[in-house]
Amino acid sequence: MDRIHITGGTELHGTIPISGAKNAALPLMIASLLTGETLELVNVPRLADINALTRILGNHGVDQTVVGKRPGQTTETGQTVRLTASNVIDTTAPYELVSTMRASFWVVAPLLARFGEAKVSLPGGCAIGTRPVDLLIMALERLGAQIEIDGGYVVAKTKNGLRGAEISFPKVTVGGTHVALMAAALAYGTTVIENAAREPEVVDLAECLTKMGARIKGAGTPRIEIEGVARLNGARHEVLPDRIETGTYAMAVAMTGGDVVLENTRADLLHAALDVLATTGAEVTQVPDGIRVRRNGAGIAAVDVTTDPFPGFPTDLQAQFMALMTLAKGSSRIRETIFENRFMHVQELARLGARIRLDGDAAIVEGVERLKGAPVMATDLRASVSLVIAGLAAEGETQINRVYHLDRGFEALEAKLGRCGARIERVRA
Numbered sequence: 454m455d456r457i458h459i460t461g462g463t464e465l466h467g468t469i470p471i472s473g474a475k476n477a478a479l480p481l482m483i484a485s486l487l488t489g490e491t492l493e494l495v496n497v498p499r500l501a502d503i504n505a506l507t508r509i510l511g512n513h514g515v516d517q518t519v520v521g522k523r524p525g526q527t528t529e530t531g532q533t534v535r536l537t538a539s540n541v542i543d544t545t546a547p548y549e550l551v552s553t554m555r556a557s558f559w560v561v562a563p564l565l566a567r568f569g570e571a572k573v574s575l576p577g578g579c580a581i582g583t584r585p586v587d588l589l590i591m592a593l594e595r596l597g598a599q600i601e602i603d604g605g606y607v608v609a610k611t612k613n614g615l616r617g618a619e620i621s622f623p624k625v626t627v628g629g630t631h632v633a634l635m636a637a638a639l640a641y642g643t644t645v646i647e648n649a650a651r652e653p654e655v656v657d658l659a660e661c662l663t664k665m666g667a668r669i670k671g672a673g674t675p676r677i678e679i680e681g682v683a684r685l686n687g688a689r690h691e692v693l694p695d696r697i698e699t700g701t702y703a704m705a706v707a708m709t710g711g712d713v714v715l716e717n718t719r720a721d722l723l724h725a726a727l728d729v730l731a732t733t734g735a736e737v738t739q740v741p742d743g744i745r746v747r748r749n750g751a752g753i754a755a756v757d758v759t760t761d762p763f764p765g766f767p768t769d770l771q772a773q774f775m776a777l778m779t780l781a782k783g784s785s786r787i788r789e790t791i792f793e794n795r796f797m798h799v800q801e802l803a804r805l806g807a808r809i810r811l812d813g814d815a816a817i818v819e820g821v822e823r824l825k826g827a828p829v830m831a832t833d834l835r836a837s838v839s840l841v842i843a844g845l846a847a848e849g850e851t852q853i854n855r856v857y858h859l860d861r862g863f864e865a866l867e868a869k870l871g872r873c874g875a876r877i878e879r880v881r882a
């Protein structure tokens with residue numbers, strides 16, 4: 454198994470191009486199942502999760518091509534992918550394919566809406582909590598689907614097509630909102646989603662669906678209204694920048710010190726996180742087409758954080774922020790309200806010398822003077838990258854095992870950090 458080897462203690466200086474968002478690209482690719490025409494997606498990141506979804510869509514019969522390089526594009530420019538679901542031959546998404554990635558479960562919605570049936574394995578994904586799909590099933594049932602669980606599969610059917618309805622989510626769910634949006638786009642009549650997720654990736658999906666001919670109002674607010682249409686058409690859509698990758702590298706600079714411009718990204722995608730970062734003492738400024746993060750010799754201030762649905766502080770940046778707080782002056786309290794088991798990085802950060810105590814849904818981090826490199830093991834995607842950040846700031850050598858988690862969500866991580874002076878390399882097994 455590959456490992457990442459880091460020699461810590463160097464500041465980061467330079468530019469880092471930010472990729473298209475994994476968590477936007479996945480539902481956008483899945484939306485290709487809603488039409489027989491071609492959906493062209495620009496700025497798709499090269500990631501293991503994207504490859505996994507490519508296999509799942511291919512199994513349904515979706516034709517996929519990756520467009521070659523065009524003038525002005527480099528290997529750092531995202532891929533352009535064309536997806537055509539004109540000949541869907543299989544409405545089953547098997548366990549072997551779905552178990553590795555949670556988002557793949559969302560294919561249930563377009564398959565059901567367009568073909569009246571879907572059989573999709575219950576999902577896997579990062580081990581950060583129980584992660585049920587009851588609310589996704591509730592949304593489809595509200596739209597008239599008959600659903601059974603059989604042998605680990607969700608078997609969904611509809612006799613006469615889906616019908617618009619009111620879907621009121623008791624808690625904010627990103628996946629539930631994606632599923633409801635895709636299913637309602639082809640349902641007969643009007644659907645209202647209450648307490649919808651407001652994440653930028655939901656807005657991105659809604660914008661793409663609108664280009665495909667869907668009628669959607671209110672995406673980005675807690676109330677989304679969808680007037681179903683009989684069919685959707687092809688479209689071309691650019692995947693929005695990855696706000697979690699942006700925030701991750703911003704926190705890396707805040708921790709190691711230095712001066713880095715994060716290119717091809719937008720501050721409005723992560724205001725809450727950037728505000729917190731500024732409170733810790735980092736200088737965060739908007740520059741044309743990006744964000745500049747700087748920290749000089751001054752120390753890191755301790756700041757309390759609570760994760761929340763967008764526009765709050767994202768749970769997907771909680772581990773990275775905890776890494777930063779391990780070197781803060783004083784004590785910070787980090788509360789996780791989205792997932793009940795998203796503190797797997799705590800024991801690994803402790804190997805580097807961090808002082809963190811768990812207290813229910815919160816972690817209390819006592820800042821220390823310095824971290825010292827050690828072998829650590831990544832346990833999930835964002836936990837893994839929190840160890841990379843901590844390793845960059847630690848004295849000496851850090852070796853991160855189980856790198857496949859990182860490959861799910863961070864494109865060209867070593868190259869992006871390496872060009873800013875980090876001493877980081879992948880040791881291939």
Ligand SMILES: CC(=O)N[C@H]1[C@@H](OP(=O)(O)OP(=O)(O)OC[C@H]2O[C@@H](n3ccc(=O)[nH]c3=O)[C@H](O)[C@@H]2O)O[C@H](CO)[C@@H](O)[C@@H]1O
Pocket residue numbers: 476477479555556582583584585586587588589590624625626627628629768769791792793
């Ligand atoms: C591929 C992708 O985009 N993943 C993101 C998505 O995950 P995902 O869409 O899985 O997360 P949700 O927003 O659905 O989950 C939010 C909360 O609702 C709960 N819940 C969800 C569905 C359900 O049927 N029942 C239920 O109880 C979850 O266990 C969790 O406690 O949003 C999360 C929250 O921002 C992010 O951390 C993930 O990175």
Ligand SMILES: C=C(OP(=O)(O)O)C(=O)O
Pocket residue numbers: 476554555556577578579581769834835862
């Ligand atoms: C938790 C994540 O992914 P998934 O929902 O696919 O497990 C993530 O992107 O941080």
